[in-house]
Amino acid sequence: MRLTKVKAAAAFVCSLALFLAIYSASKDDAESIARVNPTAQHSEPRATVSSPAELPAPVVAPPAAVPIPIKPLPSMHQQLMSARDLRVLYLKLLQQGDEGGGLYAMNILMRCSAARQRQFPITWVPQSVEQAQAKALTEEQCASFVGSELSMDAVAALARDPRLQNDRLRSLLDTWVRESQKTEGRSTALSAVLQARDPLLLEQVAGAIFSNDGKITFDGKIYNESYAFPVLSSAWISAICDGLQTQCGQLGDPYLMEACINQNTCASTRYELFASDTERRFGKEGGALFQAIYPRMVEVIRNQDVSALIPKTIN
Amino acid sequence: MKKFVKATCVAIAVLFTLSAGANEYSLPPVTVTGQGYYDFGVGGGYNPPQAAGGGEPFPGYFQLVAGAERYIQASNVRCSTTGDSRNVTSQSSVLERWIAAEQVYRRLKQFDTFWSFWGANNTPDKRGWFLVVYADGYSEQWAVISPMFSQVTPGSPMPNTMKPGSTPAGVVAPNTVCG
Numbered sequence: 001m002r003l004t005k006v007k008a009a010a011a012f013v014c015s016l017a018l019f020l021a022i023y024s025a026s027k028d029d030a031e032s033i034a035r036v037n038p039t040a041q042h043s044e045p046r047a048t049v050s051s052p053a054e055l056p057a058p059v060v061a062p063p064a065a066v067p068i069p070i071k072p073l074p075s076m077h078q079q080l081m082s083a084r085d086l087r088v089l090y091l092k093l094l095q096q097g098d099e100g101g102g103l104y105a106m107n108i109l110m111r112c113s114a115a116r117q118r119q120f121p122i123t124w125v126p127q128s129v130e131q132a133q134a135k136a137l138t139e140e141q142c143a144s145f146v147g148s149e150l151s152m153d154a155v156a157a158l159a160r161d162p163r164l165q166n167d168r169l170r171s172l173l174d175t176w177v178r179e180s181q182k183t184e185g186r187s188t189a190l191s192a193v194l195q196a197r198d199p200l201l202l203e204q205v206a207g208a209i210f211s212n213d214g215k216i217t218f219d220g221k222i223y224n225e226s227y228a229f230p231v232l233s234s235a236w237i238s239a240i241c242d243g244l245q246t247q248c249g250q251l252g253d254p255y256l257m258e259a260c261i262n263q264n265t266c267a268s269t270r271y272e273l274f275a276s277d278t279e280r281r282f283g284k285e286g287g288a289l290f291q292a293i294y295p296r297m298v299e300v301i302r303n304q305d306v307s308a309l310i311p312k313t314i315n
Numbered sequence: 316m317k318k319f320v321k322a323t324c325v326a327i328a329v330l331f332t333l334s335a336g337a338n339e340y341s342l343p344p345v346t347v348t349g350q351g352y353y354d355f356g357v358g359g360g361y362n363p364p365q366a367a368g369g370g371e372p373f374p375g376y377f378q379l380v381a382g383a384e385r386y387i388q389a390s391n392v393r394c395s396t397t398g399d400s401r402n403v404t405s406q407s408s409v410l411e412r413w414i415a416a417e418q419v420y421r422r423l424k425q426f427d428t429f430w431s432f433w434g435a436n437n438t439p440d441k442r443g444w445f446l447v448v449y450a451d452g453y454s455e456q457w458a459v460i461s462p463m464f465s466q467v468t469p470g471s472p473m474p475n476t477m478k479p480g481s482t483p484a485g486v487v488a489p490n491t492v493c494g
Binding site for chain 1: 396397398399400408409410411414417418421440441442443444456458459460461469470471472473474475476
């Protein structure tokens with residue numbers, strides 16, 4: 001009996017290992033198979049709805065603003081944050097293709113497409129006034145679009161729209177993606193992205209800027225912790241607001257709205273939201289990392305300091 | 316070492332014996348949705364078995380194997396995207412790859428309930444990125460921000476993560492499951 005159990009266990013472990021190995025060989029990415037642990041059944045119930053009171057509070061306040069001259073931000077982002085009807089803004093942005101309207105227009109289509117696809121259970125009821133408001137606002141913002149305008153085929157067609165081929169922000173993003181593969185071009189392309197001082201453009205490079213030859217790096221350090229990459233990405237998204245001193249992080253900010261709708265986590269700033277989220281997801285270590293790197297990320301964005309994102313002297 | 320080789324042989328036999336039939340009865344069949352992408356039968360309402368079936372080392376083993384296979388399939392643009400995105404290859408523009416990646420991510424999210432039951436720690440939201448397999452078999456990593464957000468992955472793939480497939484770059488190769 002005992003031998004049978006051992007055999008069964010060995011067969012399972014080996015078959016799973018082999019399965020991973022096969023996938024690794026074909027895709028060189030065994031990690032894309034979720035590591036499973038049969039003993040962990042029911043150990044991690046999926047978060048559904050939690051009240052803000054259950055979330056850990058941010059440990060420290062955001063860093064104080066450094067008094068340096070700030071150039072005016074592109075008005076497109078301000079409009080994106082405050083728009084009640086995103087279709088109206090979308091049509092307007094199409095006329096501003098050269099100025100970055102294409103990137104913003106695509107963001108609107110993808111956001112509204114995802115919002116339209118979201119399905120709530122029949123029994124769903126808002127858990128708070130804030131959650132109900134966030135849901136109503138998000139639905140109102142996208143209500144003017146007809147279904148066909150929000151298909152991913154429509155998004156793909158927008159990518160080919162000749163009016164948007166000379167989009168300044170898209171061009172910067174394309175250049176970054178192309179040059180990020182190279183040691184020399186990476187710094188120049190990233191400098192151009194930082195100097196654009198556009199919140200939406202900076203969001204597009206979140207994550208990728210910390211990936212260097214398979215290592216996760218920031219400000220001269222290599223991070224080996226399993227949670228480091230999502231924590232760095234979250235901190236970057238948060239730091240954009242303080243780094244550019246823009247009005248993101250208020251009503252209309254899609255990150256705040258999404259968190260409020262999906263999990264009833266209704267924060268008033270991105271900093272508050274992501275600081276709590278990283279600690280909830282990755283424990284005190286993850287929360288501590290967020291707090292440790294956040295001020296430096298704000299500096300990097302504010303001062304357009306590309307050196308922290310180029311691994312010249314990895315320790 | 317001998318034991319390892321022996322165990323591996325057993326594992327091969329078990330894997331091929333079990334996985335061959337796993338898809339047939341352990342999860343709902345893979346179907347094509349009205350929108351054109353594939354439904355992998357692991358969305359809301361995943362109901363794990365309470366007792367081991369014949370040949371299973373533990374309850375739900377067949378489902379686990381089938382789910383892992385389908386997760387790989389869902390990473391493929393041939394299975395998880397519609398229209399022109401089904402033909403996006405490693406040679407397509409960044410924007411086209413981004414749009415395809417966004418669709419793949421939405422399909423991978425269907426597996427959240429499935430993986431949460433099995434205690435998986437390597438889901439896209441937990442590690443901060445996911446893999447997209449393009450129509451030419453090349454694969455690339457894309458970042459995600461947080462599971463709290465049901466939308467829009469960042470528009471930049473992870474640098475230097477493009478890996479070749481089994482066909483020449485840019486040549487569309489039909490997927491064995493999704494055509």
